[in-house]
Each structure stands twice: as structure tokens, then as C-alpha cells.
Amino acid sequence: MLQQTQVATVLEYYKRFLNRFPDVASLAAADEQSVLALWAGLGYYRRARQMHQAAKQVVADHAGRFPETLDEIKALPGIGRYTAGAIASFAYDCPAPILEANTIRLFSRLIGLREDPTTSKSQALLWEAAESFLPPRSGAGTINQALMELGSLICKPAQPNCNQCPLNSGCKAYADGLQAAIPIAKQKAKPQQRDHAALIVRQHQLYLVRQNDGLGWWQGLWDFPRIDVTELSITTSKRQATISQAVEQAFEETLGLSCRIDSHAMTIKHSVTRYRITLECYFATLSSDAFALAAAGKRNKHKVGRASRPADKTRRELENWYWMALGDDQLPLTASAKKLVHWLNGNQEQ
DNA sequence: CACGCGTGGTC
DNA sequence: TGACCAAGCGT
CATH class of the missing domain: 3.90.79.10 (Nucleoside Triphosphate Pyrophosphohydrolase)
Known part of the structure; x- marks a missing residue:
């Protein structure tokens, strides 16, 4: 639900959804239409269908138990590298990096990325940055969530609070006064x-x-x-x-x-x-x-x-x-x- | 790799 | 008020 959707928007949908489908088995057994009915209004409806499919796959291929390795999680429909890393690190403490809206902005500024962050070259650099923050033993989930929070609350899109940022001493954008210019926005198709x-x-x-x-x-x-x-x-x-x-x-x-x-x-x-x-x-x-x-x-x-x-x-x-x-x-x-x-x-x- | 996919909130 | 943005993914 959180893919490309703000937390505040998701909250009520999430509560209703988990109330109706408290576990993988109940979701897998549901009609697609009733899954969509609880999703209606959230947008990106393919996510709902894919999550439903993923639940069925967990039941069929994993005996109803959610997989706990990064590769198995990522193999589920609708789960890409970010979501797999988030689940693996948050839920199972796997040392997997994540990269999403908040941390893309954070890392872009930290490394002083002057190119479009969506190109494959930039993505490689950003994933590398994400990986560099992973702790050696355990606690990857905590670090990942902390980095997201830092991006969300401090390293904001506009008017970031650089003076409050615990990472400002190592931030290239801050050093160069470029925090407002990084990440550069890619031009969009005209409405x-x-x-x-x-x-x-x-x-x-x-x-x-x-x-x-x-x-x-x-x-x-x-x-x-x-x-x-x-x-x-x-x-x-x-x-x-x-x-x-x-x-x-x-x-x-x-x-x-x-x-x-x-x-x-x-x-x-x-x-x-x-x-x-x-x-x-x-x-x-x-x-x-x-x-x-x-x-x-x-x-x-x-x-x-x-x-x-x-x-x-x-x-x-x-x-x-x-x-x-x-x-x-x-x-x-x-x-x-x-x-x-x-x-x-x-x-x-x- | 560029694009399509939904919607609501913010400034 | 319109442009920008949001816990991305699949094609």
C-alpha cells in the first residue's frame, strides 16, 4: 500500500484491510473483487491484484508461510528490490539495503549527485550508498527505517533542516550549498x-x-x-x-x-x-x-x-x-x- | 530505459 | 491554483 503512496493516506485503508484479511491465508482465499473493494480509492490497483496473487503464491509455494529470504520475497509479484529489502530487513533482520523516495533524496545529497537519480548509473551509486550504511551484524531494519525517517523529517524535498542533520558533516550537497538543487528534478511529460x-x-x-x-x-x-x-x-x-x-x-x-x-x-x-x-x-x-x-x-x-x-x-x-x-x-x-x-x-x- | 499506473496533500 | 510529491513495479 505504501508504494508511491503517503503514510497518512494509507493508514485507514491499512486498518480496514488487516481487519478483513488478518493473514496470508484469508487474503489468498478471497475473491479479487473483495480485495479491490477494500483498495478502492487508493489508486494503483495493480498493487492490490499483485498482492492478492502474492498471497496465493505464498500458500501454494511456501506452505502458507511468508518466505524469509530476500530472493524468495523479491520473486513475489509486485515486490521489487525496495519492498523486498524493506520486508527482509524490517521483519527478518536480513542485511538488505533499501532505496525509496526519502533515501534517494538523502543519498543524492550526501554524495552530491548532480545527475538525474533515475538513470541506471545514478541508481547504482545510490544503492551502493544504501549498502554502505548497513551494520555488519544485525540491525539493518532499524538503520533502514532511521534513514527513511531522516529523509522524511530532516532531509525534506524543500527547505531541508541541514543544521539539525546528524549527517551534515559528511554531506557533499551541504558543503557546496547545493541542498536545494539536489536531487535534480527530471522533466515530466506535459499534462x-x-x-x-x-x-x-x-x-x-x-x-x-x-x-x-x-x-x-x-x-x-x-x-x-x-x-x-x-x-x-x-x-x-x-x-x-x-x-x-x-x-x-x-x-x-x-x-x-x-x-x-x-x-x-x-x-x-x-x-x-x-x-x-x-x-x-x-x-x-x-x-x-x-x-x-x-x-x-x-x-x-x-x-x-x-x-x-x-x-x-x-x-x-x-x-x-x-x-x-x-x-x-x-x-x-x-x-x-x-x-x-x-x-x-x-x-x-x- | 521510458513510460504508465491513481490519488490526495502541500505550498 | 497548478506543479510537485509520495515506503515503486513491471514492461
């Missing part, structure tokens, strides 16, 4: 704007949702029917009726969902990697034939794990539909879908 549209289709107290397939964003997670309408180049200068018509047509062509847009509900701004997404949410009514198709989806209880892929393409779509109650906490929803659910809960007039 791109995307326009999405989502439909709010209510039938009695249930809302139509669909599961994302194995391609693209939010694989295996559920969302309100959503499409990318960036190419429609919708502008505010167009009449609302024109926009609605274009969006209706796009839903028909993309999802085979024939509907009429009734009104605009809300706008959600969010982002995925380098994309800045503006999601316009509309109340909509399905046309009668589309309604029959969607109703068929209701009989398909949502599946465990990824949806199967029958040869027939039209059927494939239908398996991914579901009528969801607003209070449903079993379905793994994307963060934006959760926001929309929250808004709908607050807007249940009547």
Missing part, C-alpha cells in the same frame, strides 16, 4: 487535458454502473458509464442541446448505450498520471431497447475477478453492467465514482 462524460441512470433506487475491462485505466474497477469526449471539442459556446446530442451519440457508438440526457448533475475534476480530466456527469434515461439490454446485465451478478471474455463482442459488454445501490460497499468503485456516489447521497431529494 494533457481530457474531457469525459458520465451518465447517472437510476432505476428505482439503483444506479447503472459498468466494470472496466483489462485495458486502460482502472482495470477491474466499477464506474458510472463513462466515455472520453475530448475529441468532441465541446465548448461552452455551443448550445446545451447540441452538447447533449453529441454526448448521447458518443455513448451509443462507444458503449452501445442508447439514452437521452436529461440534465447536467455535476462536474468532477481529477487526474490520472499526466492527464487532467474534467468529468461532466449527466442524469440520463435509457431508451427502451437499451433498457432491455441493461436489465439483462442485472441478472449477471458481478463476477469475481476479471470479467470473462466470450467470443461474441456484444455479449461481452453486457456482462459488465450492474445495477448498484448507493450504499453498496462490495463493488470496487473508482475514486471519481465514489465522489459521485457521495454527491448523489447528499442530493437525494424526495
